[in-house]
Amino acid sequence: MTTNAELVIDVQGLRRTYAGGFEAVRSVSFSVARGELFALLGTNGAGKTSTLELLEGLAVPSGGSVRVLGHDPHTERSAVRPRVGVMLQEGGFPSQLTVLETARMWAGCTSGARPVGEALELVGLGGRHSVRVMQLSGGERRRLDLAMAVLGRPEVLFLDEPTTGLDAEGRRETWELVRELREQGTTVLLTTHYLEEAEELADRLAIMHEGRIAAEGRVEEVVAAHPSRISFELPDGYHMGDLPALGQLGVTEHQLNGRTVQLSTPNLQRAATGLLVWAETAGVELRGLDVRSASLEEAFLHIAREAKESTATAKAATAKTATTKRDEVAAR
Template sequence: MTTNAELVIDVEGLRRTYTGGFEAVRSVSFSVARGELFALLGTNGAGKTSTLELLEGLAAPTGGSVRVLGHDPHVERAKVRPRVGVMLQEGGFPSQLTVLETARMWSGCTSGARPVGEALELVGLGKRHAVRVVQLSGGERRRLDLAMAVLGRPEVLFLDEPTTGLDAEGRRETWELVRELREQGTTVLLTTHYLEEAEELADRLAIMHEGRIAAEGRVDEVVAAHPSRISFELPAGYHLGDLPPLGQLGVTEHRLTGRTVQLTTPALQRAATGLLVWAQGVGVELRGLDVRSASLEEAFLHIAREAKESAAAVPAATNTTRDEVAAR
């Protein structure tokens, strides 16, 4: 269990409401230990960037508290900012400056900056130093954003969608750099739409939906909380009732669409083995057999689906309550 002395980021009951009353962050709480990489996931509009901006000190929370390196990042910005690197979704560097000029300008505003050439080499822009920012590709601009974020050798690094616009090779190279920084002791908080990225890099993660945290933990913990799936085509002449008792196989949910059977189970090996033994015993082939273990993508989609179903049920529940009140 993480102790307070080890915490680099500590968020309690965080809320953020915009003008007009829209509540983007609704009582969010989590913590990140020193040297840990924590991924914040969620659908568009889930509140990831709004949360990250509060941690970066770019705005004051409407409610709750944020501590980064033991300080309020908004009120005590001068104590936090020199020790933190920030990569926003868009860097906004002057378009007519060259890559090298941009790095030198940023270096002049950064405490304890590493050599600019070293920073550019880290992200693969060493040979592009004379190119103007406006002439860079979208992926190269993201590399420049990352170079400026790590220029000051930060203790804490905030990465907001760091690999958007990068090709597969660039994404892998960025992952390697982030791993190296973490191994050197940098604490990283990452937001990403790429679930593979979170699986590759994160020690722990949280999945946000509509401003709240719907799931949190290690990747394997979050995945394990969601079932695996098996699908296949019913053999000719057989019906669903001819299969072995699904409950005994550990199947918790089943669906028949045409001739295709879809099973949901937390006991994948037992269910798959039981089906295959049955098929062999009666001498049939399970065509289209697809055995799929639980994954972060499945967990993510399940959470999003559950949240939508809950939201759809709210109006009905509200109407029922109003009818009951009227009846009284």
């Protein structure tokens, strides 16, 4: 159980509304303990970056509260900024400066900066000192962004899509660096579109949809809350009623699309074994058989689909209520 004394990031009822009334963040609450890595997931427009910018102190919340290291990151910026590292989605360094010149410039604005050569070596740019920023590849620019974020040996590190543009090797190397920083006690909050990245790195995560948190918890808890899936084509001449009793196999939900059967189950081994034994005994082939264990990807897609359906239902109800009121007014 996390106590308040252990909290490094504490977000309560956070809201952010842009000009025109668009509410990007809607009453979001979560906390991050010291040394923990917390991941914010969500589709484009879910509110991840809008939330992160409030935690970084780059904007004032429209409602709710944010505390980073016990301080308001916007109004008490001087108490927070020297202890925090930030990697934005795009760094925007002067294009004519070399990698080394950029690092030296950044170090001059950073309290307790580590040697610039060390920071560049950490991200694999040790051999690119004399290269101008404009000549770096997209992946190398992300490495430079990360080097500047860790230059001040931060207690808290905010990473916004840190591995976008990196190849598979670069992504793995970045993961290793983030792991090392966390092992040294750095608290990390990252946003990412890569679900594998969250599975590899996160202690806990939250999945956002349309400005709200749709699910939160440890990775295994979020995954366990959603079933595994089995799909296959019904053998010729067979119908759903010919299959073994699905309830006895531990199947909690089933769908039939044409001849394709889709089963959901919290007990994949039991369901798959029973189904295959039935097929073997009946002497039939289950064409197109696809067995998928519960995964973060499955959980993410399920949550996103449920949230979208819930939003659509709410909008339809609101529209129906508005129409009814207009009809009542017109009838008077």
